[in-house]
Amino acid sequence: MKSLLSVCLIAALLLCHVLFSQASEREKRKGEEFQSNGKSTNSNIKGKSNNTTAPDGRSEVVSPGRKVKKTGNLRISMGPGSDISCTRLGGVCQPKRYICQGRYLEDKCSGAKTRQCCTPVGAWSVLCAGHHNNRVRACDVHGCGAFNSQRGNGLHKAVDLVCDDYGLVNAPFSGTLAGPVTRKDGAGSRYDGVKFLSDAQCVKIFNIRPYRYLGPVAQGQALGYLLPLQERFSGITSHLALQMCDGTDPSRFI
Known part of the structure; x- marks a missing residue:
């Protein structure tokens, strides 16, 4: 009688061990599948993102319509135009409705046509030594010195x-x-x-x-x-x- 009870107890313990092992295996598989799905989702998000990395390590969004120029490991956004033709003359690009103490020059600024280059008076230095300013020749017996005279x-x-x-x-x-x-x-x-x-x-x-x-x-x-x-x-x-x-x-x- 005691032998029969011992056999039954051992059989019960073996059954419990088998059931516990199967349950642990199922939980492990579920965890692996969840991690795999998470990596796939992150990969898709990264592939669709238009983010770039700024020099300070933060994410920077680049719109689809803007051009990006690569310079070494940095990516520099290129604007729609440049005012450099104006600044090289010592001028400032601004709307023409503003007062300009010098002269406005056309086709020197980016953007709308209403933005023009305001240059200071006497954008060129004096050419003739000994003179305080660039003085246009007046009329004499041989003609006048102004443009289109x-x-x-x-x-x-x-x-x-x-x-x-x-x-x-x-x-x-x-x-x-x-x-x-x-x-x-x-x-x-x-x-x-x-x-x-x-x-x-x-x-x-x-x-x-x-x-x-x-x-x-x-x-x-x-x-x-x-x-x-x-x-x-x-x-x-x-x-x-x-x-x-x-x-x-x-x-x-x-």
């Missing part, structure tokens, strides 16, 4: 600035000399000079003898000296001539 059968597409014979001519802005230039007037007279340009501007300066025709020049540095005009044109006001490379009026800069 009558010159023979045509119009004067330059601006004449009063200078002294053999006086130093200084660079009006920092830029690069780009070689010699020559022009002739209606009477066949020839005028020599040099082309001077920067990233934002290009101008031809006539009636001067440059010290050199190529290379970089800083603002205010001597470019050369004024060629005398009195010897050829008695009674004329000695001057240099400024002509923009695109034929526009340089008066807004001087």
